[in-house]
Amino acid sequence: MIALNNLHLINGSQPVNIGIKGKLIASVNTDVVKAGELTLNFSSAIALPGLINSHDHLDFNLFPQFGERFYDNYTQWGVHIHQQYKAQINKVLQVPLALRAAWGVYKNLLSGVTTVVDHSDGTKFKSDLINVVQDYHCLHSVQFEKRWKKKLNNPLKFKKPYVVHVGEGVDDLAHEEIDHLLKGNLFNKKLIGIHGVAMEAHQGKSFKALVWCPQSNYFLLNSTADIKTLKQHTPILFGTDSTLTSEWNIWEHLRLAVKTEHVSAEELWASVNTAPAKIWKLNTGELSANKDADIVIAKASSQDINSLYKLNPEDLLLVMHRGSINLFDEELYQQLANQDFPLQQFDRIKIGNAYKYVSGGINRLIEQIKSYYPEAIFPVIPA
Numbered sequence: 576m577i578a579l580n581n582l583h584l585i586n587g588s589q590p591v592n593i594g595i596k597g598k599l600i601a602s603v604n605t606d607v608v609k610a611g612e613l614t615l616n617f618s619s620a621i622a623l624p625g626l627i628n629s630h631d632h633l634d635f636n637l638f639p640q641f642g643e644r645f646y647d648n649y650t651q652w653g654v655h656i657h658q659q660y661k662a663q664i665n666k667v668l669q670v671p672l673a674l675r676a677a678w679g680v681y682k683n684l685l686s687g688v689t690t691v692v693d694h695s696d697g698t699k700f701k702s703d704l705i706n707v708v709q710d711y712h713c714l715h716s717v718q719f720e721k722r723w724k725k726k727l728n729n730p731l732k733f734k735k736p737y738v739v740h741v742g743e744g745v746d747d748l749a750h751e752e753i754d755h756l757l758k759g760n761l762f763n764k765k766l767i768g769i770h771g772v773a774m775e776a777h778q779g780k781s782f783k784a785l786v787w788c789p790q791s792n793y794f795l796l797n798s799t800a801d802i803k804t805l806k807q808h809t810p811i812l813f814g815t816d817s818t819l820t821s822e823w824n825i826w827e828h829l830r831l832a833v834k835t836e837h838v839s840a841e842e843l844w845a846s847v848n849t850a851p852a853k854i855w856k857l858n859t860g861e862l863s864a865n866k867d868a869d870i871v872i873a874k875a876s877s878q879d880i881n882s883l884y885k886l887n888p889e890d891l892l893l894v895m896h897r898g899s900i901n902l903f904d905e906e907l908y909q910q911l912a913n914q915d916f917p918l919q920q921f922d923r924i925k926i927g928n929a930y931k932y933v934s935g936g937i938n939r940l941i942e943q944i945k946s947y948y949p950e951a952i953f954p955v956i957p958a
């Protein structure tokens with residue numbers, strides 16, 4: 576049993592102790608946990624469920640943001656960046672796919688994301704560090720997925736949802752594309768849409784859920800989905816998309832989402848934990864007994880939900896996935912060293928002004944990537 580002691584919860588009145596047994600949370604209450612394995616004591620810290628990022632392309636996170644103006648839709652953007660940035664794109668693609676995706680996993684882990692829904696065309700990425708969800712039918716989009724209608728209407732595939740970029744634009748084309756998709760869904764398969772910038776309420780209600788990626792939308796289109804309306808018709812999940820169109824740090828995305836005033840602080844928070852846990856059928860998204868021990872602990876002086884949106888990767892004290900500590904702040908180093916914790920499995924890195932210890936060989940990965948692509952820029956420095 577692992578004990579994580581003296582932690583505040585969002586809107587909680589008094590600090591709790593969390594007991595973790597194996598991969599699961601055993602208890603969250605004020606009782607003393609009979610640890611045995613490991614005990615960590617915190618002060619002025621808040622415990623959160625590990626975040627769920629419902630949209631990313633893991634292997635696209637070595638790209639910088641490409642695009643220098645606003646576009647009408649994603650096809651226009653796609654054509655433009657392939658002309659304009661051809662040389663830079665090819666440089667990034669020199670890095671083997673598995674290494675690029677491994678970096679994508681770290682991009683998420685460093686921000687406290689313990690589940691990411693990866694949108695890749697059939698390439699399976701596995702990781703021990705976070706949960707990579709690919710258990711759905713992936714269609715790129717109406718414009719870029721060849722024979723999408725045939726794939727969508729495959730009579731043997733009924734169980735899992737179809738996940739598709741849709742309505743990523745501000746013009747008629749983007750709007751009509753949604754109707755086109757819905758009309759082509761002959762057997763009424765479960766659809767999860769990504770972006771939906773051009774989506775209207777009557778279209779939204781035909782989706783099992785919509786993944787909102789506001790930062791990517793504003794970068795590409797200077798606009799985002801009408802979430803204020805759409806949230807009344809379909810569940811809203813939150814996604815970052817890749818660094819091709821957005822920043823690496825999900826907390827910046829959440830802050831932007833707050834500013835849009837489309838959702839309340841509580842609704843936004845649900846869109847990165849309980850809401851996606853339900854849609855993707857995950858045993859996570861909340862801190863309670865028998866849920867997966869996917870836990871983020873952050874420095875926090877207040878348990879008010881609004882204060883969460885001030886956080887950054889620098890402020891994270893610990894990230895746990897299914898009972899394994901995969902990242903911790905140097906503040907915890909001594910406590911861990913005193914308890915025979917396998918510190919040698921962790922690399923030391925610097926994020927902003929903070930030092931973190933991360934498992935899985937992040938520093939070697941950075942070195943390997945740089946051997947293929949020396950210009951690669953990372954938000955962390957091996958230290």
Ligand SMILES: [Zn+2]
Pocket residue numbers: 630631632694740769816817
């Ligand atoms: Zn995408």
